Amino acid sequence: MSRVTVPGEPIGRLSESWRHCVGTGRMNLALRADYQESLAKVQRDIGFRYIRGHGLLSDDMGVHRVSGDGVTRYSFTYVDQVFDRFLELGVRPFVELGFMPTALASGEDTVFWWKGNITPPTDPDEWAALVRAVVRHLVERYGAAEVRTWPIEVWNEPNLPGFWKDADQQAYFRLYELTARTVKDVDAGLRVGGPAISPGSDEWWAPFAEFVTRHDVPIDFVSRHAYTSGPAQHVPFGTYQTLDAPEALLDQFAAPRKHLAGTALADLPVHITEYNSSYRPDNPIHDTAYHAAYLAPVLTGGTELVDSYSYWTFCDVFEEENVPTSWFHGGFGLLTHRQVPKPTYHLYAFMARMGTTVLARGRDHLVCATDDGRVTVLAWQPVGGTDGPDAPERHEVRLSVPLTGPRAFVRRERVNEHDGNAFGAWRELGRPRSPSPRALDVLRDCARPALEHRQAPVVAGRVDLDLTLARHEVTFVELVPVHPEHHEGLDDRRLLGASDDRLAAPHERP
Structure with a gap:
């Protein structure tokens, strides 16, 4: 693509x-x-x-x-x-x-x-x-x-x-x-x-x-x-x-x-x-990852239509x-009990974390900038309702994003059929109608979005962002400009097990 x-x-x-x-x-x-x-x-x-x-x-x-x-x-x-x-x-x-x-x-x-x-x-x-x-x-x-x-x-x-x-x-x-x-x-x-x-x-x-x-x-x-x-x-x-x-x-x-x-x-x-x-x-659709993907184009697309x-x-x-x-029962809520x-x-x-300046809108993404120089991306797998085609197992979003600085810190959170999905975890737990305190802790843990982070190069003022979304995924990416600071005497190459010098300060690299 x-x-x-x-x-x-x-x-x-x-x-x-x-x-x-x-x-x-x-x-x-x-x-x-x-x-x-x-x-x-x-x-x-x-x-x-x-x-x-x-x-x-x-x-x-x-x-x-x-x-x-x-x-x-x-x-x-x-x-x-x-x-x-x-x-x-x-x-x-x-x-x-x-x-x-x-x-x-x-x-x-x-x-x-x-x-x-x-x-x-x-x-x-x-x-x-x-x-x-x-x-x-x-x-x-x-x-x-x-x-x-x-x-x-x-x-x-x-x-x-x-x-x-x-x-x-x-x-x-x-x-x-x-x-x-x-x-x-x-x-x-x-x-x-x-x-x-x-x-x-x-x-x-x-x-x-x-x-x-x-x-x-x-x-x-x-x-x-x-x-x-x-x-x-x-x-x-x-x-x-x-x-x-x-x-x-x-x-x-x-x-x-x-x-x-x-x-x-x-x-x-x-x-x-x-x-x-x-x-x-009492409609179970409200509890699902599909529902988040379904509403993503509505949440991002309705902003100019009404007050x-x-x-x-x-x-x-x-x-x-x-x-x-039952604990999960198809309730309207963003949160369960x-x-x-x-x-x-x-x-x-x-x-809520997207920033206020819109850089781009698409059928599967919204890109914004914040006042402090960050760029944020909300991306989702499009779904079409009952008469729409079945969503594939993967959806690709490829963006070239403007950013200042020599490198970028890229932080990504994912919610899909497995990640950040308490409803899925509840089903795997056997659908308890009244979860125990321990089961509630498990559900809250499983409700956290999956998190990953990395550093990426900024080339000619841009970062290439390749996002592979799982089925019914909504993902949030934050790109932060990185300006390395010098720490006298610190050299990550000397750490036991170190095999990658990308994070060493520029003057410390061979």
């Missing part, structure tokens, strides 16, 4: 839209130690800017309370604990207003095993009072300047009858209008948006744009979700699905601007507030389909 010559001059900046937001299970789960430990690790290694999840107003957060004699009180005991901890960990809330508190609900329809109520409010004024109380409390506690940076999204996937009673479009539009006006009444600088629709419902864009424009309803951003999986094929405690090619996710990212072109909403920020391959929290695309979710502390029955990284976690951690 031919070698790709990476330009010495940048072709752009790497947008941080890829880590602007990440998804989470319902808000109540943020009170758990395992959840908080997982979020702390994610923030150390990746550093998401915002976090979004369901159920802020559901009964288990205890915000809307009504006494036996009909007195209403708003309680923020749990909300404060959750949001305080988020901010301590360096991540801000991307606020989703939902679901309906039971005492305000017009019906008994619910979603998920934890029964989030999906019905409109019996009394719109009481809903407005609840929204006003929540938003006012946030402003008073965290300050208007801070909360103005928090996007506030109205509901979740109202186009689906499972999330909004009968998927009643006009009822949602009325809810959106009431909520948006209430938020702005508290502080006109707060940012509010929606409609947070699921894939396959782009016909909502035109009437939504027409409604908010005709009624002069406040809107600061639009939001949508993106998934590429087909119908669920259920098995006991699990699901399998077909997958479209990963490029279909990029098409979905681009859809809001396409459908809003020519409307008053055309230039608004676009947030993909959920995305993944499968929309099921954010939020991976759903950061960890497996997640209970939409009840409590998981107890902080075992999955291959897709490493894809994100690699991306």
